[in-house]
Amino acid sequence: MKAVILAGGLGTRISEQSHLKPKPMIEIGGMPILWHIMKLYSHAGITEFVICCGYKSYQIKEFFANYVLHRADVTVDLQANSTVVHNQNVEPWKVTLIDTGPLTNTGGRLKRVAKYLNDTFCLTYGDGVSNVDIQKVIAFHKLQGVEATVTAVQPSGRFGSLEIDGERVTQFMEKPAGDGRWVSGGFFVCEPSVITRISGDEQALEGAPLEALARDKQLAVWKHRDFWASMDTMRDKQFLEDLWNTGKAPWKLWQ
Template identity: 40%
Template sequence: MKVVILAGGLGTRISEYTKLIPKPMIPLKGKPIIYYIMKHFYNYGFKNFYVAIGYKGIVLKNFFKKNNFPWDVKLIETGQKTMTGGRLKRLKKHIGNERFFMTYGDGLSDVNLKSLLNFHIKNKKIATLTAVRPPARFGKIKLNQKNNVILFREKSSLDEGWINGGFFVLEPEIFPLIKSDQTFFEKEPLQKLSQKRQLKAFQHKKIWQCMDTVRDKEILEKLLLEKKLKF
C-alpha cells in the first residue's frame, strides 16, 4: 500500500524553525520528524511513500538525495499555496485506483497501523481517520462563590474531546470530493463524507503528538528520549 505524506505547508506557528526549513524537516534527536513518520510505517511493512511538497521543498529533496533509507520515496511538487485537499488531489495520478494511507508531516503516534487498516477494511467506508484525545494544554480548576478552589485537576486527556489525528486510510473515491487546489481536506471533503456516513473513526487511546509549536517539539523529543515512542 502507498503512503501519502502532506509536507508542503508553511508551518507558521513554529516559525522559529520554518523560516529556514519546512516543518517536516524540523529535527528531533538529530533526525527530521518525517523520518520517524516513515520509520513507523516501514516497521509495519509499508515502504512506498509519496510526499506532497511545496514550501521549501528543496530542503526535502536535498535530504532524501543525500540519505539512503530501506524504503522508496517519491517527492511530488504540489505548489507553494496549495491547501491540504489540493495537495492530495495532485497526487491522484500517482496513487491510481487503489486504497492508500495518508497522514500529515508534523505528527507522531504509536498507532497500530495494521489494526487501523483492518478496521477500515471491515467497515467498508471511503475514509477512516485516527481519532485521538490529546492532553489539555491547561489544568482544570473549579471555584465556588467565595473564590475557593473546590476542584483542582492537572491537565488530562479527559478534558479534551476526540480530534482528527491524521493517519487516514482512504479509498480512491475520495478524489471526486476535492474540487481544487484551494480545498481544505478537513473541511468540505470530510464534512461530506460524514454526512453520507462514509467516514469512520479509529479510536487511538495511546500516544499521539503533533508539532505545532516549539513546546510541542520539546514534548516529542522527550517522548523519543524516554522511548515512549519507539521507531
C-alpha cells in the same frame, strides 16, 4: 500499499524554526519528524511513500537525495573524485517527492498526487506522531467497506491545569486531560475515490470533502486511546524531544 504524507504547509505556529526549513524537517532526536512518521509506517510494513512537498520543498528533496550519505560512513577520495559508502544503514523505502505548491491547501495537495494512487492508500500529516497500530486501522477500514477511515484521538490540554484552594495551588498538572472530545489525528486510510470529492488547490481536505464523506456515511472512525502528539509549537517540539532523549518516546515502535 502507499502512504501519502502532507508536508507542504508553512508551519507558521512554529515560525522560530519553520522560517529556516519546512515544518516536517524540524528535528526530533537529530532526525526530521517526517522521518519518524515514515518509520512508523515502515514498522507497519509500508515502505512506499508519496510526499506532498510545498514550502521549501528543495530541502526535503535534498534530504532524500543524500539520504545514504546522511546515514552511512563514507570515504571520499578527493584526488580520484570518488566516494565509497561503508556500513549502509538505510531503510528499504521508495520515496516519491512531488512539489504540490507552497500555498496549496491539504485537499489540493492530495488531488495533485492522484496519478500516483491507484489503490487503497494511507494518508497523514507531516507533523504528528503516534503509537497507533496502522495495520489494525487498515484492517478495520477494509471491514467497514467505506471510502475513508480517520483515526480519532483525545489530545491532552495545551496549558497547565491548576487545582486551587483559596489562595493556594494544591495541584499542578503540566499535561492535563483534554475535554474528552474526539478530534482527527490524521492516520487516514483512503480509497482513490476520495480524491474525486476534492475540487481544486484551494480546498482543505478537512472541509467539504470530509464533510461530504461523513454525510454519505462513507467516513469510518478508528478510536485510538493511547499516545498521539502534534508538533504545532516549540513547546510541542520540546515535549517530543524530551520524550525521545529520555528513551520514553511512545511512537518509537521500531528497533
